[in-house]
Amino acid sequence: MTRFLAARLSPGGELGLHLTAGVVMLVVGVTAFAEIADAVGEGDDIARYDEHVSQWFYQHAFEPLTTFMLGITHLHGIPAMCVLSSLLGLWFWRKGAPYWLLATAIAVPGGMLLNVLLKHVYQRARPAFEEPFLTLATYSFPSGHTAAATLFYGLLASYVVTTSSNWRVRCAAMLGAALMVALVALSRVYLGAHFVSDVLAAMAESAAWLAVCITSVSTLRRRRHARKDQ
Template sequence: MIRQAYSKLMRFVASRMSPGSELGLHLTAGVLTLVAAVSVFAEIAEAVGEGDDIARYDEHVSQWFYQHAFEPLTTVMFAITHLHGIPAMCVLSALLGWWFWHKRAPYWLLATAISVPGGMLLNVLLKHVYQRARPAFDEPFVTLATYSFPSGHTAAATLFYGLLASYVITTNPRWRMRCAALVGAVCMVALVALSRVYLGAHFVSDVLAAMVESLAWLAVCITSVSTLRRRRAARKDQ
């Protein structure tokens, strides 16, 4: 009995770790990423809600950036943040979708259609759930009437660059290209996050929460689309 149970467990684990299985490695990686991201988001949200040490750290960092702002860095930060606002990200997402259509990658086109708009909608819902006020300054660089937590710009950047990096990593056989795509995505998301904190639009915890929130949503979207593709491919082979 024990040997049979052990054998079944090993077959289950092997199936979950199989790259080509319908419910294999991609599903395992997606679920683990989702669980990790949701756990981190919950920790950040709880700390923010309770006014824990992270709140004092947030205020200290925001004031430091405000007091040490200088040109031309401020202009550069404004350029980065404007290039990742809602209008710009809608255009970039549409161009990415067109590129996937041109490359005849319908499942990646579907992933784009549900991940970026869906993730931005999720971000708006979370803002209204937590209703955190934005950083306050005597002469702010930006004045916004919306809520602060989590950062919409950072969420959109994570969704867009994360999706693009995922495509390169899963379709390109060269490790250099895969690493370059991952590093490039991380750097772009970090720049957008930095611009929002530098300009006083968000706290550090806002941008960190936006990153893990979007990572969780990306895991759901990419894993779901990948499972759909594999399931249809398996049916065709039958």
């Protein structure tokens, strides 16, 4: 048992610390998403809180904040995120990081597809207002913009954290990613496109999917390197 635990917490090896961290992140993400989804489906207090927050933001909206939030949300729509993800993949290719390129190709498109499937599973209506800032025909839960931002910035931060030896750079990358995801989530709630629970569920869902993708690619890389060393 001690040997097994030591192997799971070892920074090296095919099934070491990276796998343990990935599994923990996956479990936490899935559990958080399930709790939020259950609360929304059962109409618990979170549903009333969602409505209250949405109405508060709608009633207190003002310029130039509204224009700024529209800019943030449009920069993280499907077309923009496809461009950003392609540029990130190209950057990984030019840097000679094929495994990170593979992670990008799997994580972002796969996570966005997963989000669409979840929308059709839960079929939650979006917040309703007399004069909405945005009119969208798709379902609300979970937030696609927030999911895409979590995947993109989470992947970028993961790369920096695993490749940089400077702890200040690592902290800056994690903080920057968290702030960008929070800003995108806030823009969706502020503009009345989503409820708070929609964006929180998107973060949890995407964190879980990102854990699967990065852990799988990392395990593949370690396994191939181990075979070469034999």
